[in-house]
Amino acid sequence: MSKMAPILHLDDVSKSYGGVPAVSNVSIDVRPGEIVGFLGPNGAGKTTSLRMALGYVKPDSGRVSLFGGQPGEAAFGRVGFLPEERGLYKKQTAREAIAHMARLNGMKKREAFTTADDLLERYGLGDAKRKKNKDMSKGMAQKVQLLSAIAHDPEFYILDEPFSGLDPVNQQVLESMVREIAARGRTILFSTHVMEHAERLCDRILLMSRGRKVFDGTVEQALNHAPRRVIMASENSGLGEVVRPFAEDMDRRDDGALDLLLKREAQTPDILERCVEAGVRLTRFEPIRATLHEAFVALVGEDVRADLEADAAADLTGEAA
Amino acid sequence: MATRHTMGLPKFSRIWLIAMRDFMGYVKTWGFWLSFMFPILGGVIGYMFASSDIDLSPPRYETVLDETGVHGAAILDFYETEQSDIRAKAIKAMAALLPEADREAFRTSVDEDGYEAGLSELRDRYPTVAERIEMPTPSMIFVDPPENSLSALTSYLDGDDRLTVGDESPRLNGVIVIRGTVDDPEAQYWSKNFNSPPAERLINRYFSDLAKRRYLESGGLSAEDYDEAVSGRTRVELFNPAELSGEDEAEAVSMLDRLPFFAGLGLAFFLLMSIFAGAFMLLTSMIEEKMNKLLEMMLASTRFSEIMLGKMLGAAMLTFASLAPYILIALGGLIGFLLFGNPEQVAAIREAFPLSTILTSLIFLVLGYMFYASILIALGALAQSMQDAQTLSLPIVLLMFLGIGVIQFGAVAPDSPVVAFASIFPLTSPFAMMIRLASDPPLWQVLLSIFLLATSVVVVMWICARIFRFGVLSGSGVGAIKSWFRRVILRKAA
Numbered sequence: 001m002s003k004m005a006p007i008l009h010l011d012d013v014s015k016s017y018g019g020v021p022a023v024s025n026v027s028i029d030v031r032p033g034e035i036v037g038f039l040g041p042n043g044a045g046k047t048t049s050l051r052m053a054l055g056y057v058k059p060d061s062g063r064v065s066l067f068g069g070q071p072g073e074a075a076f077g078r079v080g081f082l083p084e085e086r087g088l089y090k091k092q093t094a095r096e097a098i099a100h101m102a103r104l105n106g107m108k109k110r111e112a113f114t115t116a117d118d119l120l121e122r123y124g125l126g127d128a129k130r131k132k133n134k135d136m137s138k139g140m141a142q143k144v145q146l147l148s149a150i151a152h153d154p155e156f157y158i159l160d161e162p163f164s165g166l167d168p169v170n171q172q173v174l175e176s177m178v179r180e181i182a183a184r185g186r187t188i189l190f191s192t193h194v195m196e197h198a199e200r201l202c203d204r205i206l207l208m209s210r211g212r213k214v215f216d217g218t219v220e221q222a223l224n225h226a227p228r229r230v231i232m233a234s235e236n237s238g239l240g241e242v243v244r245p246f247a248e249d250m251d252r253r254d255d256g257a258l259d260l261l262l263k264r265e266a267q268t269p270d271i272l273e274r275c276v277e278a279g280v281r282l283t284r285f286e287p288i289r290a291t292l293h294e295a296f297v298a299l300v301g302e303d304v305r306a307d308l309e310a311d312a313a314a315d316l317t318g319e320a321a
Numbered sequence: 322m323a324t325r326h327t328m329g330l331p332k333f334s335r336i337w338l339i340a341m342r343d344f345m346g347y348v349k350t351w352g353f354w355l356s357f358m359f360p361i362l363g364g365v366i367g368y369m370f371a372s373s374d375i376d377l378s379p380p381r382y383e384t385v386l387d388e389t390g391v392h393g394a395a396i397l398d399f400y401e402t403e404q405s406d407i408r409a410k411a412i413k414a415m416a417a418l419l420p421e422a423d424r425e426a427f428r429t430s431v432d433e434d435g436y437e438a439g440l441s442e443l444r445d446r447y448p449t450v451a452e453r454i455e456m457p458t459p460s461m462i463f464v465d466p467p468e469n470s471l472s473a474l475t476s477y478l479d480g481d482d483r484l485t486v487g488d489e490s491p492r493l494n495g496v497i498v499i500r501g502t503v504d505d506p507e508a509q510y511w512s513k514n515f516n517s518p519p520a521e522r523l524i525n526r527y528f529s530d531l532a533k534r535r536y537l538e539s540g541g542l543s544a545e546d547y548d549e550a551v552s553g554r555t556r557v558e559l560f561n562p563a564e565l566s567g568e569d570e571a572e573a574v575s576m577l578d579r580l581p582f583f584a585g586l587g588l589a590f591f592l593l594m595s596i597f598a599g600a601f602m603l604l605t606s607m608i609e610e611k612m613n614k615l616l617e618m619m620l621a622s623t624r625f626s627e628i629m630l631g632k633m634l635g636a637a638m639l640t641f642a643s644l645a646p647y648i649l650i651a652l653g654g655l656i657g658f659l660l661f662g663n664p665e666q667v668a669a670i671r672e673a674f675p676l677s678t679i680l681t682s683l684i685f686l687v688l689g690y691m692f693y694a695s696i697l698i699a700l701g702a703l704a705q706s707m708q709d710a711q712t713l714s715l716p717i718v719l720l721m722f723l724g725i726g727v728i729q730f731g732a733v734a735p736d737s738p739v740v741a742f743a744s745i746f747p748l749t750s751p752f753a754m755m756i757r758l759a760s761d762p763p764l765w766q767v768l769l770s771i772f773l774l775a776t777s778v779v780v781v782m783w784i785c786a787r788i789f790r791f792g793v794l795s796g797s798g799v800g801a802i803k804s805w806f807r808r809v810i811l812r813k814a815a
Contacts, residue, residue: 054620054621056617056620056790072624073624075621076621076622076623077622079621079622080621081617081618081620081621082618083614083617083618085614085617086614086615086618087612087613087614087615088613088615089342089346089609089613089615090613091346091349092342092346100338100342101618101619101622103338104335104338104339104619104622104623105622106622145618148618149618149621152622158621
């Protein structure tokens with residue numbers, strides 16, 4: 001495998017369950033050393049795509065390649081997978097749980113327990129290493145499961161919603177862990193609903209909606225899809241009239257300033273020029289940086305709305321019947 | 322962080338890890354140790370009872386109201402004769418401990434002179450043997466009626482009044498009432514215990530004997546002569562054609578020849594018990610896995626089949642561990658017998674259990690367990706609660722009852738066409754063939770049965786692995802199967 005050959009390659013894969021398409025004609029590449037965020041609303045097809053990537057389910061059509069071959073046994077020990085739904089054996093201790101998964105991934109017994117102890121110490125669970133999983137808090141148990149998934153130090157990490165259920169402090173700890181793993185040159189693909197994490201961590205973003213890939217690019221490229229906003233205020237009256245041609249939408253804020261949602265073709269220098277020409281003396285001109293959340297809503301908001309409307313219509317039809 | 326490991330362990334290592342995790346999960350529970358210690362606890366409790374003065378079945382006090390003037394006393398004589406016979410048998414059984422030359426003479430003297438003479442002889446000549454005799458205690462003690470009418474005895478039967486027997490005041494348990502005439506008696510038994518009381522059985526035996534005597538005497542025959550003629554009858558001996566060779570006279574079938582049959586019966590029950598014991602563990606373990614959501618994570622490093630086999634092995638290990646005290650006691654006894662037992666009997670046992678039979682039995686034991694265990698794992702993967710598991714496992718429990726039926730039927734007719742068919746049909750062959758192996762079935766039937774069972778195991782495991790995979794990944798249960806059936810088989814819209 002060449003250095004830049006993708007670790008994971010989904011080539012035009014589709015999968016249906018019970019005749020209902022879950023993933024349609026999706027192609028994805030994840031290259032060595034990348035941190036890729038896998039985003040999308042609920043039911044977008046993220047988990048099905050990850051399961052196809054791991055070989056748990058076979059695509060109805062298309063091809064999946066993991067480390068240049070078929071997913072499955074050849075990749076055992078090279079992948080660390082944290083599924084969305086998670087848990088632990090209640091009667092195992094934290095170190096037993098981590099060592100068990102590490103041993104299933106090929107580690108020797110002594111090494112597995114030493115690694116488990118090291119990881120628990122490093123991530124602040126040293127005191128709980130002999131504590132049974134059933135006696136741990138939810139946050140602690142989640143950290144233990146994450147450590148179970150990564151203890152064998154795989155080449156490729158697939159983390160399905162790793163931040164869900166964690167409090168802000170533990171989210172921060174997990175973010176540091178992801179950075180640490182990435183710093184060692186490992187490849188990470190993680191799905192999340194928390195846009196801030198994706199924005200801070202990812203080299204690239206894959207966005208799914210209704211089983212289709214709707215975006216694949218860098219964070220900056222994603223942000224270009226987000227609507228741009230400017231906050232403006234002036235000493236004169238009539239600012240609203242002057243800038244209206246540039247605005248898709250416009251709100252008056254509590255402090256009296258105008259919040260403009262810019263039209264796609266509108267350029268900020270043009271707005272400034274128009275204000276000078278109209279003799280408007282600006283006291284505030286503040287372009288607002290778009291967030292990934294806004295880009296996400298812009299890219300898939302229509303699909304989500306359509307789904308909600310379809311669900312509501314189905315409910316009504318059902319009730320009527 | 323540890324160094325990277327490129328490839329997974331060999332398959333068996335992963336199977337072993339999963340099996341050990343399941344096994345240790347159960348071994349660390351109180352329930353396991355309670356069942357493990359059960360034989361020891363049972364022995365301790367039994368010893369405590371044996372060494373205490375607690376009488377678990379004290380004799381019943383009975384009395385007789387006889388209006389005929391004959392049968393009451395005759396019943397008591399009849400009972401006394403029976404008790405003497407029982408004691409004589411107990412004394413005669415001690416002959417096995419005497420020098421071989423003295424055994425027959427001792428038995429004859431007990432027959433002729435009675436048990437008391439035998440007991441005296443033992444005390445005089447073999448005092449150490451006499452000390453080991455445990456004379457059977459009578460189940461009933463007959464006393465004179467404290468009142469002469471049934472109505473007056475009611476308060477004794479109710480326990481309001483007590484008997485006086487020496488220093489004790491026992492309760493009267495029952496009253497035998499004989500009415501009518503000597504030639505046409507009527508018998509009643511009054512007691513608060515009417516679930517097969519020993520006095521009722523005694524009366525039936527007495528009148529049965531009386532009817533026989535009267536009938537024989539009406540023809541001028543004596544009952545004693547009849548009994549002697551019956552005891553001197555020709556007795557049938559069983560022979561096995563497999564033992565017939567050349568002109569040599571074959572030896573009749575003995576208890577040793579029957580041992581392989583009993584061993585097969587025991588192994589069939591052992592398999593049944595293993596499946597029953599393992600079934601609960603497999604079902605609960607699968608539900609635990611589903612609730613823990615760990616399987617999906619494990620699948621990144623383990624194959625479905627390895628998880629299934631690991632769980633089967635874990636359940637089998639647990640079953641063996643639970644039964645270990647019994648197995649060890651049996652093995653200890655067997656090894657002790659082989660080392661120190663009668664050389665002729667040891668040789669006969671070795672001959673009765675050739676290696677081929679032992680290996681074939683083990684093959685059926687393993688395949689039978691895998692067959693049923695894979696079905697149970699698949700059902701466990703579909704279940705979402707214990708209620709689901711119980712409902713889903715009901716058909717398998719019914720199938721195992723079929724196995725019990727086959728074992729019972731095979732015990733009385735091991736070569737019947739039904740058992741022959743059952744020994745080839747994969748659902749019942751593990752149970753039936755173990756019983757049939759003792760009667761040396763045709764080799765082609767054994768091979769066909771192994772082939773069909775092994776093929777069925779592979780097919781069932783393949784199907785169950787798919788159900789298991791589906792059950793685990795879909796997270797749904799039986800409803801999803803119904804939906805699949807409607808959609809794919811009935812071609813109805815989703």
